[in-house]
Amino acid sequence: MALAAGILLAVYIVAIALVIVWPTHRRHPEDGMAIGCLMLVAIACALLGGMLFLAARFHLRWLVYIIFAMTLYPALYLLPNFAYAGWKKLKANSAARGQRLLGDELVQALKGHTHVFHRNVLDPKREYDELKFYSPDGKLICYERENGALKQLDVDAGWSIKDNILRTTGQYGPGTANAFTVYLTPDGRIAYYIHEPFSRLNRLLSGTTTSVLNEPPE
Numbered sequence: 001m002a003l004a005a006g007i008l009l010a011v012y013i014v015a016i017a018l019v020i021v022w023p024t025h026r027r028h029p030e031d032g033m034a035i036g037c038l039m040l041v042a043i044a045c046a047l048l049g050g051m052l053f054l055a056a057r058f059h060l061r062w063l064v065y066i067i068f069a070m071t072l073y074p075a076l077y078l079l080p081n082f083a084y085a086g087w088k089k090l091k092a093n094s095a096a097r098g099q100r101l102l103g104d105e106l107v108q109a110l111k112g113h114t115h116v117f118h119r120n121v122l123d124p125k126r127e128y129d130e131l132k133f134y135s136p137d138g139k140l141i142c143y144e145r146e147n148g149a150l151k152q153l154d155v156d157a158g159w160s161i162k163d164n165i166l167r168t169t170g171q172y173g174p175g176t177a178n179a180f181t182v183y184l185t186p187d188g189r190i191a192y193y194i195h196e197p198f199s200r201l202n203r204l205l206s207g208t209t210t211s212v213l214n215e216p217p218e
Contacts, residue, residue, distance in 0.1 A: 001068050002056040008071040009049045016042045097193075098185040102164045106182055110134040110159070110166065114213035115190055130207075132171075133216045134159055140168055143217055150217055165195050180206060 016038050048067060055063035101109050114133040121127070131143035131150075140157035143150055157170040166180045179195040185208065192206040 002052060002064050005052055005064070005068040005071045006049060008075055009045050009052070012045050012071075012074070013042050013049075016045070095186070098183045098191065100164075101182045101184055101190075105184075106161060106164060106166070109182065109184070109190060109212075110161075111136050112214070114215065114217050115209045116211045116213065116217075117207045118210045119207075129210070131217050140171060141216065142171060145217070166192075 020035055020038055048070065052064065052067045054060075055067065111134055114131055117130045117132075119126075119128055119130050126146075128144050128146040131145060133141040133143070135141055138158050138160060140159040142153040142155055142157055144153060145151070155170055155173070157168060159166065159168050161167070164181075166182050168178045168180075170176060171178060180192040181195050181203075183191045183193065185191050190209040190212060192208070194201045194204045194206050196202045
Protein backbone atom coordinates (compact mmCIF):
# COMPACT_ATOMS: atom_id res chain seq x y z
CA MET A 1 0.00 0.00 0.00
CA ALA A 2 2.86 2.39 0.79
CA LEU A 3 4.44 1.51 -2.57
CA ALA A 4 1.19 2.20 -4.43
CA ALA A 5 0.77 5.55 -2.69
CA GLY A 6 4.38 6.46 -3.49
CA ILE A 7 3.90 5.61 -7.16
CA LEU A 8 0.75 7.73 -7.35
CA LEU A 9 2.50 10.69 -5.73
CA ALA A 10 5.39 10.36 -8.17
CA VAL A 11 2.96 10.27 -11.10
CA TYR A 12 1.22 13.41 -9.83
CA ILE A 13 4.50 15.29 -9.46
CA VAL A 14 5.75 14.26 -12.92
CA ALA A 15 2.39 15.19 -14.49
CA ILE A 16 2.44 18.62 -12.85
CA ALA A 17 6.04 19.19 -13.99
CA LEU A 18 5.10 18.30 -17.58
CA VAL A 19 2.16 20.70 -17.52
CA ILE A 20 4.41 23.50 -16.26
CA VAL A 21 7.19 23.02 -18.84
CA TRP A 22 4.99 21.99 -21.78
CA PRO A 23 5.24 24.63 -24.54
CA THR A 24 2.06 26.46 -25.47
CA HIS A 25 1.18 28.63 -28.45
CA ARG A 26 -1.14 30.83 -26.42
CA ARG A 27 -0.40 32.99 -23.41
CA HIS A 28 -2.91 34.10 -20.81
CA PRO A 29 -2.50 36.78 -18.12
CA GLU A 30 -3.36 34.20 -15.45
CA ASP A 31 -0.72 31.69 -16.57
CA GLY A 32 1.67 32.82 -13.83
CA MET A 33 -0.92 32.31 -11.12
CA ALA A 34 -1.82 28.87 -12.49
CA ILE A 35 1.83 27.80 -12.57
CA GLY A 36 2.29 29.03 -9.00
CA CYS A 37 -0.71 26.97 -7.85
CA LEU A 38 0.61 23.91 -9.64
CA MET A 39 4.00 24.34 -7.99
CA LEU A 40 2.34 24.51 -4.58
CA VAL A 41 0.45 21.30 -5.33
CA ALA A 42 3.72 19.63 -6.41
CA ILE A 43 5.38 20.75 -3.17
CA ALA A 44 2.43 19.39 -1.19
CA CYS A 45 2.76 16.06 -2.99
CA ALA A 46 6.48 16.00 -2.21
CA LEU A 47 5.81 16.73 1.49
CA LEU A 48 3.16 14.01 1.53
CA GLY A 49 5.71 11.67 0.01
CA GLY A 50 8.11 12.50 2.82
CA MET A 51 5.42 11.76 5.40
CA LEU A 52 4.68 8.48 3.62
CA PHE A 53 8.33 7.49 3.80
CA LEU A 54 8.46 8.20 7.53
CA ALA A 55 5.18 6.36 8.12
CA ALA A 56 6.47 3.31 6.28
CA ARG A 57 9.87 3.55 7.99
CA PHE A 58 8.36 3.60 11.48
CA HIS A 59 5.51 1.19 10.64
CA LEU A 60 2.72 3.71 11.23
CA ARG A 61 0.14 1.72 9.31
CA TRP A 62 -2.73 4.07 10.16
CA LEU A 63 -0.86 6.99 8.60
CA VAL A 64 0.01 4.92 5.54
CA TYR A 65 -3.72 4.13 5.10
CA ILE A 66 -4.66 7.81 5.37
CA ILE A 67 -2.01 8.91 2.84
CA PHE A 68 -2.97 6.09 0.49
CA ALA A 69 -6.63 7.16 0.62
CA MET A 70 -5.62 10.79 -0.01
CA THR A 71 -3.55 9.83 -3.07
CA LEU A 72 -6.07 7.35 -4.44
CA TYR A 73 -9.05 9.73 -4.44
CA PRO A 74 -7.67 12.13 -7.13
CA ALA A 75 -6.86 9.14 -9.36
CA LEU A 76 -10.34 7.68 -9.00
CA TYR A 77 -11.89 11.10 -9.67
CA LEU A 78 -9.62 12.34 -12.45
CA LEU A 79 -8.93 9.23 -14.54
CA PRO A 80 -12.55 8.66 -15.69
CA ASN A 81 -12.86 12.38 -16.48
CA PHE A 82 -9.58 12.40 -18.42
CA ALA A 83 -10.62 9.26 -20.29
CA TYR A 84 -13.98 10.79 -21.22
CA ALA A 85 -12.38 14.09 -22.26
CA GLY A 86 -9.80 12.21 -24.33
CA TRP A 87 -12.52 10.18 -26.03
CA LYS A 88 -14.48 13.35 -26.84
CA LYS A 89 -11.37 15.01 -28.26
CA LEU A 90 -10.53 12.01 -30.42
CA LYS A 91 -14.11 11.92 -31.68
CA ALA A 92 -14.03 15.65 -32.46
CA ASN A 93 -10.67 15.35 -34.24
CA SER A 94 -11.93 12.41 -36.26
CA ALA A 95 -15.04 14.34 -37.30
CA ALA A 96 -12.97 17.40 -38.25
CA ARG A 97 -10.55 15.25 -40.24
CA GLY A 98 -13.34 13.74 -42.30
CA GLN A 99 -13.36 10.53 -44.31
CA ARG A 100 -10.15 8.85 -45.35
CA LEU A 101 -9.96 8.15 -49.07
CA LEU A 102 -9.12 4.53 -49.87
CA GLY A 103 -8.86 2.36 -52.95
CA ASP A 104 -10.66 3.62 -56.05
CA GLU A 105 -11.88 6.74 -54.24
CA LEU A 106 -8.28 7.76 -53.58
CA VAL A 107 -7.28 7.11 -57.21
CA GLN A 108 -10.25 9.09 -58.51
CA ALA A 109 -9.47 12.03 -56.22
CA LEU A 110 -5.94 12.25 -57.63
CA LYS A 111 -5.72 10.91 -61.17
CA GLY A 112 -6.12 13.65 -63.77
CA HIS A 113 -6.78 16.32 -61.13
CA THR A 114 -4.88 19.40 -60.02
CA HIS A 115 -4.80 20.06 -56.29
CA VAL A 116 -4.30 23.69 -55.31
CA PHE A 117 -2.82 24.70 -51.94
CA HIS A 118 -2.35 28.20 -50.60
CA ARG A 119 1.02 28.72 -48.93
CA ASN A 120 2.02 31.58 -46.64
CA VAL A 121 5.74 31.47 -45.80
CA LEU A 122 7.15 33.74 -43.10
CA ASP A 123 10.91 33.38 -43.68
CA PRO A 124 11.37 34.73 -46.25
CA LYS A 125 7.90 36.25 -46.32
CA ARG A 126 6.06 34.96 -49.34
CA GLU A 127 2.46 34.12 -50.26
CA TYR A 128 1.66 31.92 -53.24
CA ASP A 129 -0.36 28.95 -54.53
CA GLU A 130 1.15 25.51 -54.93
CA LEU A 131 -0.44 23.37 -57.66
CA LYS A 132 0.05 19.63 -58.21
CA PHE A 133 -1.26 17.89 -61.31
CA TYR A 134 -1.51 14.11 -60.95
CA SER A 135 -0.95 12.94 -64.49
CA PRO A 136 -2.54 9.58 -65.39
CA ASP A 137 0.89 8.29 -66.47
CA GLY A 138 2.23 8.62 -62.91
CA LYS A 139 4.03 11.92 -63.33
CA LEU A 140 3.51 14.69 -60.79
CA ILE A 141 3.70 18.06 -62.49
CA CYS A 142 4.24 20.90 -60.01
CA TYR A 143 3.43 24.57 -60.44
CA GLU A 144 3.53 27.78 -58.43
CA ARG A 145 1.22 30.73 -58.91
CA GLU A 146 2.27 34.06 -57.46
CA ASN A 147 0.70 37.45 -58.15
CA GLY A 148 -1.43 35.83 -60.85
CA ALA A 149 1.57 34.41 -62.75
CA LEU A 150 1.70 30.62 -63.20
CA LYS A 151 5.09 28.89 -63.44
CA GLN A 152 5.82 25.19 -63.95
CA LEU A 153 8.61 23.96 -61.67
CA ASP A 154 11.60 22.17 -63.15
CA VAL A 155 11.32 18.97 -61.10
CA ASP A 156 11.24 15.32 -62.14
CA ALA A 157 8.47 14.13 -59.83
CA GLY A 158 6.17 11.15 -59.78
CA TRP A 159 3.28 9.75 -57.76
CA SER A 160 1.93 6.33 -56.90
CA ILE A 161 -0.43 4.67 -54.43
CA LYS A 162 0.62 1.72 -52.31
CA ASP A 163 -1.39 0.29 -49.41
CA ASN A 164 -3.76 3.29 -49.66
CA ILE A 165 -0.83 5.66 -49.08
CA LEU A 166 -0.03 8.43 -51.55
CA ARG A 167 3.69 8.37 -52.28
CA THR A 168 5.54 11.06 -54.21
CA THR A 169 9.14 11.20 -55.38
CA GLY A 170 11.26 14.12 -56.53
CA GLN A 171 8.65 16.69 -55.60
CA TYR A 172 11.04 18.66 -53.39
CA GLY A 173 14.23 17.84 -55.26
CA PRO A 174 16.12 14.79 -56.58
CA GLY A 175 15.99 11.80 -54.24
CA THR A 176 13.22 13.15 -52.02
CA ALA A 177 10.32 10.88 -51.13
CA ASN A 178 7.14 11.70 -49.24
CA ALA A 179 4.10 9.74 -48.12
CA PHE A 180 0.63 10.95 -47.18
CA THR A 181 -2.73 9.69 -46.05
CA VAL A 182 -5.48 11.58 -47.85
CA TYR A 183 -8.84 12.63 -46.39
CA LEU A 184 -12.01 14.22 -47.70
CA THR A 185 -12.94 16.94 -45.19
CA PRO A 186 -16.55 17.65 -44.16
CA ASP A 187 -16.51 20.82 -46.32
CA GLY A 188 -15.44 18.87 -49.42
CA ARG A 189 -11.72 19.71 -49.52
CA ILE A 190 -8.78 17.30 -49.73
CA ALA A 191 -6.45 17.12 -46.72
CA TYR A 192 -2.97 15.61 -46.75
CA TYR A 193 -1.51 14.11 -43.56
CA ILE A 194 2.14 13.11 -43.36
CA HIS A 195 2.69 9.35 -43.17
CA GLU A 196 5.95 8.69 -41.33
CA PRO A 197 5.40 5.94 -38.72
CA PHE A 198 7.49 6.26 -35.54
CA SER A 199 8.20 9.91 -36.35
CA ARG A 200 6.96 13.04 -34.57
CA LEU A 201 5.72 14.24 -37.97
CA ASN A 202 3.41 11.25 -38.41
CA ARG A 203 -0.25 12.26 -38.92
CA LEU A 204 0.68 15.95 -39.01
CA LEU A 205 -1.41 18.00 -41.43
CA SER A 206 0.68 18.89 -44.48
CA GLY A 207 -1.93 20.92 -46.32
CA THR A 208 -5.57 21.24 -47.35
CA THR A 209 -6.66 22.11 -50.85
CA THR A 210 -8.27 25.43 -51.57
CA SER A 211 -9.64 24.03 -54.81
CA VAL A 212 -9.43 20.99 -57.09
CA LEU A 213 -9.28 21.30 -60.89
CA ASN A 214 -10.31 18.53 -63.29
CA GLU A 215 -7.46 19.36 -65.69
CA PRO A 216 -3.92 20.74 -65.75
CA PRO A 217 -3.68 24.42 -64.76
CA GLU A 218 -3.49 27.06 -67.43
